[in-house]
Amino acid sequence: MVILFRIDDRLIHAQVVVGWGRKLRPDRIILADDQVSAEDWEKELYSSAAEPDFKVTVLTLTDAADQISGGVFDSEKIFLLVRGPAEALEMLEMGLETNEINVGGLHFREGREKIMENVWIDDEETGFLRDIVKKGITLEARALPGDERITINSKVV
Amino acid sequence: MTDKDITGIVVTHGQLGEELLKTVRLIVGEIYDCYALSGSDLGDEKTVESIRGILDANNTKKAVVFVDYFGGSCGASCVRATRGLEGVKVISGVNLPVLLDFVTKQGMMGFDEIVDHLIKRGRESVKIVDF
Numbered sequence: 001m002v003i004l005f006r007i008d009d010r011l012i013h014a015q016v017v018v019g020w021g022r023k024l025r026p027d028r029i030i031l032a033d034d035q036v037s038a039e040d041w042e043k044e045l046y047s048s049a050a051e052p053d054f055k056v057t058v059l060t061l062t063d064a065a066d067q068i069s070g071g072v073f074d075s076e077k078i079f080l081l082v083r084g085p086a087e088a089l090e091m092l093e094m095g096l097e098t099n100e101i102n103v104g105g106l107h108f109r110e111g112r113e114k115i116m117e118n119v120w121i122d123d124e125e126t127g128f129l130r131d132i133v134k135k136g137i138t139l140e141a142r143a144l145p146g147d148e149r150i151t152i153n154s155k156v157v
Numbered sequence: 158m159t160d161k162d163i164t165g166i167v168v169t170h171g172q173l174g175e176e177l178l179k180t181v182r183l184i185v186g187e188i189y190d191c192y193a194l195s196g197s198d199l200g201d202e203k204t205v206e207s208i209r210g211i212l213d214a215n216n217t218k219k220a221v222v223f224v225d226y227f228g229g230s231c232g233a234s235c236v237r238a239t240r241g242l243e244g245v246k247v248i249s250g251v252n253l254p255v256l257l258d259f260v261t262k263q264g265m266m267g268f269d270e271i272v273d274h275l276i277k278r279g280r281e282s283v284k285i286v287d288f
Contacts, residue, residue: 019185
């Protein structure tokens with residue numbers, strides 16, 4: 001069961017492992033990312049950022065969507081992490097179901113505009129988030145579990 | 158038995174302690190009962206006084222005093238302030254992993270156990286990172 005579906009361009013890092021992880025205590029962190037999946041050393045790097053506190057599984061977007069929807073992780077509490085709106089939308093298009101996505105961090109990059117602290121998006125990403133909202137999903141922006149939950153649906157439609 | 162509320166005091170040269178706590182807040186959110194003191198700004202006498210002041214205000218609790226460098230003036234002030242006190246430990250060589258575990262793992266173990274854990278965590282966090 002996915003207890004947190006998060007978009008964060010830093011992937012697995014201290015806020016995820018310590019800030020969220022020690023609060024919600026997932027059984028496993030699933031990093032769904034085609035780029036990291038393609039490189040053994042990157043997989044090892046991100047896995048070791050969270051282990052031994054949490055089990056980490058790095059999968060391609062397709063494998064993650066298939067395995068989660070297929071019930072492979074139904075008996076576990078899962079943190080699902082993707083790097084951006086495009087990846088989140090792709091997983092939803094592949095059949096992954098969720099009511100809410102946590103927008104945890106999209107940082108400054110050329111072409112992106114700031115919509116709130118820690119959330120910068122470009123036009124294309126705004127479009128992806130709009131498509132996600134159209135599926136009836138709540139986008140809540142929050143870096144840490146103790147921060148105020150801010151729904152950003154209205155900022156992307 | 159576990160101790161959920163151990164006072165933490167970070168005593169360092171310069172603003173290192175304040176910045177360490179700021180960074181801990183950035184990672185975990187608000188933290189409670191943790192204080193930073195600049196031993197080099199305050200000088201020995203005021204550092205000792207400040208540590209004792211914090212400990213006195215929290216006299217029912219246990220405390221860990223973290224110091225950046227054993228062998229420096231801050232370390233000496235910490236020892237002077239806490240010598241002979243029950244339930245107060247000084248740990249030198251403080252780093253970010255140690256403080257993160259201090260604020261997030263307090264409720265999971267007893268006082269002696271968390272002190273041992275923090276020392277182990279600090280030692281293990283210094284390593285060659287090679288992928």
